[in-house]
Amino acid sequence: MxxxxxxxxxxxxxxxxxxxxxxxxxxxxxxxxxxxxxxxxxxxxxxxxxxxxxxxxxxxxxLVNDEEFSDKYVRVLKEGFVSMVSSGNLIVLKTITGMAMAVATAIDALEIKEIIGCIAGDDTIFIAISATSSNSDVMNKLKKLTRED
CATH class of the missing domain: 1.10.10.10 (Winged helix-like DNA-binding domain superfamily/Winged helix DNA-binding domain)
Structure with missing residues (x-):
């Protein structure tokens, strides 16, 4: 259905x-x-x-998978990102208050293959990482995206 x-x-x-x-x-x-x-x-x-x-x-x-949209998602990630820590196969990402849902949507839309999915609250996102992937690799990718060039 x-x-x-x-x-x-x-x-x-x-x-x-x-x-x-x-x-x-x-x-x-x-x-x-x-x-x-x-x-x-x-x-x-x-x-x-x-x-x-x-x-x-x-x-x-x-929404088409287009460079312009990827840029928008990266911008949302940069604007909302505060910090992140690793725990088991989860990454706990902190955002500016009220931005977690937008940032989680942006992360999902970026289609990072190691990320299984996100659950967002108000200022916290739980990011599930596949068992065959390294949290530190995903964290490095997210850090790279949040840096100002």
């Missing part, structure tokens, strides 16, 4: 100018999907949708 809903969301945003989660929710309900706003929010994050300008208004669009 989730894959079908995700495909429907992608089709809707390609064919309709949808600018809010409420508009997307209404469109999906009109197509027979029984979803909540929380589900829509999760779907938007999982599908990596972004907002773009269209005729003077914001609308959702599918």
């Amino acid at each position: 989730k894959i079908k809903r995700h495909n429907e969301i992608i089709e809707l945003i390609k064919t309709t100018e949808i600018g809010t989660q409420e508009e997307l929710l209404a469109q999906l309900k009109s197509k027979g999907y029984d979803v909540t706003q929380a589900t829509i929010s999760r779907d938007i994050r999982e599908l990596r949708l972004t907002k773009v300008n269209s005729n003077g208004r914001q609308k959702y669009a599918v």
Whole structure:
């Protein structure tokens, strides 16, 4: 059901100018999907949708793996990063208060192959590292991204 809903969301945003989660929710309900706003929010994050300008208004669009977007994610990481420590197969990354979700989304979008996933609170992110990877290697990659050039 989730894959079908995700495909429907992608089709809707390609064919309709949808600018809010409420508009997307209404469109999906009109197509027979029984979803909540929380589900829509999760779907938007999982599908990596972004907002773009269209005729003077914001609308959702599918995020492409593009250098411009990578730069934006690195900027978010740099702006929110405070510190990080390693513990087991986790990296605990501290951010500026309120920035953890944005930074975690940026880290996920950067698709660092050793990172399995992130869980974000308000100012803390738990980053799970694959068992075959080294925390120090991932930490070095993240440090490199947060440095000013």
